Amino acid sequence: MARRFCANQGGCDDAYQADMLGTADAEWCKIGRQANVVAYENTFLHVEGRNPMQISVQEGHPALEVIIQCPTADASIQKIKTLLQAQEKKLPCFKDNATHFIDPADALYFESVDKRSYLYTARDVYETPLRLYELEEQLADALFIRSAKAQIINLAQIQSLCPDFGGRIEAVMSNGEKLIVSRQYAKTLKERLGLT
Helix, strand or coil: CCCCCCCCCCCCCHHHHHHHHCCCCCCCEEEEEECCEEEEEEECCCCCCCCCCEEEEEECCCCCCCCCCCCCCCHHHHHHHHHHHHCCCCEEEEECCEEEEECHHHCCEEEEECCEEEEECCCCEEEECCCHHHHHHHHCCCCEEEEECCEEEEHHHEEEEEECHHHCEEEEECCCCEEEECHHHHHHHHHHCCCC
8 A cells, every 4th residue: 555645735635645545556656746846656565574665756856866765775775776877877889880879778688699799679689899798797786697608688678487408497588589598597597586
């Protein structure tokens, strides 16, 4: 249930609060207006042993600012910080004699073929000047892991996983493409996804 919150200086009446409290747990809801700022709130599902994470978004500000309020800045907080910072970095790639700057979040995976590295999105394939080990280092704290000797996969773009022969895993990506995660990297994949 969404917690009570109101951005109006005078507070909200009971009917407004009742409307807001009737929304589903994971549904974004508009909860108030103040000085042309619109606030949104979402409560994630409760995870055993942890307090639920509260997320609020306020529109109408001149610049983007993210503030993380937490009891202690542990490894999970550092990971959130790194993921947010990674959103600011775009990767230079080439296609059709033009340089494109691709958001790493849009990448399904990276692959090395004949000593060249390629970035695959849902619609296009781009060549990148970075080697896989450079991409792996640059994206290590984000949701990317090595999935085969010549492949790095975006965990956020995985739609489903199926066991395959010899301890390998078949990963179905958000565009329906199927990739094989080699046995050597299967355990790391499971650990990063919290499946072990």
